[in-house]
Amino acid sequence: MSELNLLPKTFSPAEAEQKWYAYWLANDFFAAKPNTEKIPYTVVIPPPNVTGVLHMGHMLNNTIQDVLIRRKRMQGFECCWVPGTDHASIATEAKVVALLKEKGIEKKSLTREAFLEHAWDWKEKYGGIILEQLKKLGCSADWARTRFTMEPKLTDAVIKVFVDLYNKGHIYRGIRMVNWDPAGRTALSDEEVLHKEAQSKLYYINYPLTDGSGHITIATTRPETIMADSAVAVNPNDTRYTHLVGKKCTIPLLGREIPIIADSYVSFDFGTGCLKVTPAHDINDYELGVRHRLPVIDILADDGTLNEKAVLYVGQDRFAVRKQIVKDLAAAGFLEKEEDTKSNLGYSERTGAVIEPKLSLQWFLKMEDLSKPALEAVMSDEIQLHPARFKNLYRVWMENVRDWCISRQLWWGQQIPAFYLPNGAFVVAETAEKALVLAQAENPDYTLADLKQDDDVLDTWFSSWLWPISVFDGFENPENEDIKYFYPTDDLVTAPEILFFWVARMIIAGYEYRGERPFKNVYLTGIVRDKQGRKMSKSLGNSPDPLDLIAKYGADGVRTGMLFSSPAGNDLPFDEKLCEQGRNFSNKIWNAFRLIQGWQVDDALPAANHSAVRWFEARLNASLTEIEEHFEKFRISDALLTMYKLIWDDFCAWYLEMVKPAFGQSADSFTYNATRDFFEKLMLIAHPYMPFITEEIWQNLRQRKDGDSICVAARPVAEGTQNEAMLKQAELAFEAVAQIRNLRNGMGMSPKNALSLYIKTADAAAWADWTETMSKLANLESISFAELPGANTRSFALKADTFFIPVAAPAGADAEKELAEIEKELEYTRGFLDSVNKKLANEKFTANAKPEVLERERAKLADAESKIKTLESALANLKA
């Protein structure tokens, strides 16, 4: 018992975490190298924003990855988990711009080079914090492989791919209506725009007819854009307005004349049925303008203020102008009325600014051909999504995919390798030198000084879509050992929000550049929400700091807490209670360890209770089989819960109670060794979820050599025949124990009071194995296989067997209560018997039901009959 006292009553994780993580790194357990003796298992991290800090979403996502990786590593795979970060151009640039502004520096005042210098400084200072945080969580990534999407090699890959796609004719440059973010001052792809319904006002504005015959009333939510109007349009079949088509009207306040045209796009029933056409600031109007050859008047500057083309309100912000122009229109008598309406507004995913549809010259990637193999791969399950319901979503998106706007008007990112010539033409090449060669084909006199590189950078996702290939240098050196061995990767764990941003595009790139899928499985996590169901976010301030949680509950506690209830694809309603439960679980394991460590072993003692050992062996194998099945189906939470119950209920609550020596006594060596082996196996099974405590215990369970670690120990395999009959009999024995305990409880009798048990059964042999256990757990002084009816006897039934305990019958109110309970049960059981009888008397049932179903029904019948007899005699005893 001496050692027991040395171990604290609770597990303190902080020290173990620090100690073992350092040990793992020192021993290079996470390093992966091509190894033909082993099968590779590869995961690439969804690279977090380089300037980001760990949030709950990362915690969930990376815990899952680590669980997958650690399990495979223990199964003998060559595991490679590639970590890294993403340069996140808009988000990072916005942060740097804001930071500079605080210092009084405007981005505009800086050259590109000077700005980038600031950005890199900042990246060096704050970048990668998040990776350090992942280490605290226990993540077993191969840190030597850490990549950054803007590091030179990955940038080379991006440039190479751009040039290649351009040369293949997939990339083009053109004027298109794009989503303009006036805060970020850049174009965005359709995927970066979030649509939200917003309350707005619909303004009815009168445009005077030039012939003086009155006015035409249009309805708009955007009165500030009237200065950009090119026409007023009505539906050609709208008889209210046919007489006006071909006439002209003037824009209020501005006085410019515009034509009244007819187009079937205009609907009769919205507003007045008259539409103001603003080709520069609305995609529909743009198309309408193209059809009718209307002029495009772009009145918005890049920052969302009105430019000189607006003539009025120049230099003011679009929203300020909206307010003012409504006042001015009203004052001048042009405003007919205004009414409330709802409209869908686009917001920038990154800056939150209201998106402005804006015509601009951008670079696009044609998606139609490229996306086909990627669609096919998922539809045919060559790449599996988990849960599979996301397949539908994926299909719809891929079938309707539009060209990808890949240019961004930013500096932080990969600059587009297009070089403009003095004559306005351009060439695309990886470097200025190569571009010059191309340019000189046109005019041999060109020099480098004549080339001007495109100012724009590429969309961040244009680098991250190459991630599974670029992290293994698959572009620069497509035949290198790493990529040949580790690619395609196996599992990708990510959030459904970026299924299109990222996952679909990686699949596209995978087929285009490797002719192969980039990964086999995509596990989609849910969103971590707070108790009220709100998404956890920094702005709401409802997200706990993950590092605080780790400090409070231990990394193991937080990891298990996050996974207790997060099936794939489901949101996780986070509650700190979950982490508490995780910590309690660690503590439970710790105390089982304390118990076993404290045993004195006496080799001279005969082996006690073989049946307990045999039972737990069967139980462990059954659970392990179940756990591995869950893993195969990516049911990470279910696997955890099965393990939790195996350890807590089966091992601690039942098994250890069965085998633990009485106070002051020693354990026999058979039991001790079996128990220690079981415990070791349990630690191996639990390790992927709880790396730290399992290592701590594993190291102390027996002598280990320096350099040994549970990380690289073999994961147990379910073995031996699963003895169903024994497991069933054990369940019955446990149930009998519970019944006896309940009986004691009900009588207010102390557990220390030993009782006698009589069992009436047709199969005493089946119970013989369990008498020792039952005696110990239910404190029985004797067990007899006999019937003991009569007064002062209590009884209960399990299946076809009846159990009797000679104790005084309850009196008074207790007797009444028990009587009522028995009668209720009797009534129910009789009804149940009736229904089974009816079922069995039904010819259609006996003819159609499968034999095993029939057999089960017959067994129910026999059991119910026996139970009724027991209840009847119990009732008779009580009444006697």
Add this chain to the structure above:
RNA sequence: GGGAGCUUAGCUCAGCUGGUUCAGAGCACCUGCCUUACAAGCAGGGGGUCACUGGUUCGAACCCAGUAGCUCCCACCA
């Protein structure tokens, strides 16, 4: 406007091809216990018309139809 999914205990979810003794788990709840591994614990217990309405079937939480509510995705009616 189009599409997908969901609705099972107070909460979060399981429930595989319809058929084990009234439908399961974890948490929460109630009762009794500081019993030398663990009160971050132990023992026991209560709790559900499987959203609603019909249908198919010997048999439905599960299959079909409809209804209601919720969620998400996509979509350029100003």
